[in-house]
Amino acid sequence: MEETRNDMTQRPFRFAVGFSAAGSRAEWRDKARQAEDLGYDVIQVPDHLGMTSPFPTLVAMAEATNRVHVGTMVLNAGFYRPALLARDVASVDQLTDGRFEFGLGAGPDFAKPEFEAAGLPFPGGRQRIENLRATIGEIRTLFGNGHQPPVHRRIPLLVAGRGDRLVRVAAEHADTVSLAGVPVSADIESEKAGTVALAQRVEFVRAAAGERFPDLEVGLMLQAVDVHGHAETDLSLPRRFNPDLSDAQLRYLPGVLHGSAHSIADTLRHYRDAYSITHYSVSETHMTALAKVIEQLR
Template sequence: MMTARDFRFGVNLFTAGPRKAWQETARRVEDLGYDVLLVPDHLGMTAPFPALVSAAEVTTRPRLGTLVLNAGFYRPALLARDVAGVHELTDGRFELGVGTGYAAAEFEAAGLPFPGARQRIEHLEHTVTEVSRELAAAGHRVPMMIGGAGEKVLTIAARHADIVNIAGAGPLPGSGQADPLSARVGFVRRAAGERFDQLELGMFLAAVHIAGSGEPDLFVPRALYPDLSEEELLALPGVLHGSAGEVADSLRGIRETYGISYFATADRYLAPLAKVISQLR
């Protein structure tokens, strides 16, 4: 039986703003007890690498990562150079999170063709393989997270990543899975083989609501699952609501049942999840 890992908590910060405001946010993330400060990779938002280096200037404890880089925006040699630079400038606190990219409009805005799913998945595997090779050759040990929901991306994650982020934890269209989270963890276990016990499993918390703080904010899960009713959204394993103690118990249950110990959420749920973190320390 796999020994339970310690909890880790991350927050994905979608808005940076001016340097002073950004660094104040970074300090707050650290003060609230988060283990990882994360930045997404979307056009129209702050570029992740300079934002993370700036956050490193005013924090000492949290790891710094991407949730997640769009592999389609990068070529491996150039990405490896940038990752090595961020690794050095953050005193080794950087964690590289990478995915296939999914927003056709962003590829178009960047002047890039939007490949089909198979080509994007193949490029992801090529990218993570080459980046890992180049970093190892240069003597850099940078933890890698790969996020996804489908079997092909989870296979790449199981074979190459240090951290597997099981995206969504909701039902895949037409899957008929009664417990999609169990199905995905089981798939990762089979795909990883002997590597499985070395993997850290993570999931994204689409919403966190603490009882007594008004109506649940379901903005993020609605965006992820627009066809689900409010009742169905509230039943998702990545949508947590109740008292801080009840939500903490839910996370203990997820860790015990599925082996998932790394939980990240969006910045709009920064304060609610912090109340839960304090229950688990």
């Protein structure tokens, strides 16, 4: 199936950029202001040991900006007790004047050394995903039962994932389903094949979400962006998730964009119109390249 039905009211595009490191509070603030000036809608930070703690970082960046939202991409559910995480989420939402977007994940396989360093058990993948599901339910129950500090709105929940089980949890419980790559065959031989894989993935989300689908924001994590005349394509991230594909095959992936700013903008319009994908996240490495595309879509 090459295209999926679009039975949703057309959503506006939203663009997010992720920052993972800075040397000072001033540098974090400068990065935030740059992202806002470039037209991004959300600034995101990861959740890994050895990096700056996400919650105070987000508060500092929100204080330096006026419009842009701040969020996590993504918190590792296995690091937290739900009641303590709910306290932090509610606090950050209050301290950012309601600009916080709560990104949560199950914890990737490569995080095992971080669990060990934190003195935490590292469950199998199925267990980590079930823990994510339970954490979402417990936090929403706490927020619905007079949690302190109080929560005055439904804080939007983003769940990012790639495998079937994780994407199903996202489709069933999240407000934004962010596809962290799209599974493709090992012999992928064209961009059309990548687009077919994307359509199939969105159909999987639709089936898992059921009646919720019209209310979902569907997202795609962009692993590389090459605007002609700007830079050569950095394929290090897609290669990390698809180590068996050649460089030529990596360029066929739907999360790897290359071409003129105008042609990439047309691609994203097609993804929106055909597959209801309107949320796009990119790493800092590709921030200025994608900004050229954002200019075409505003």
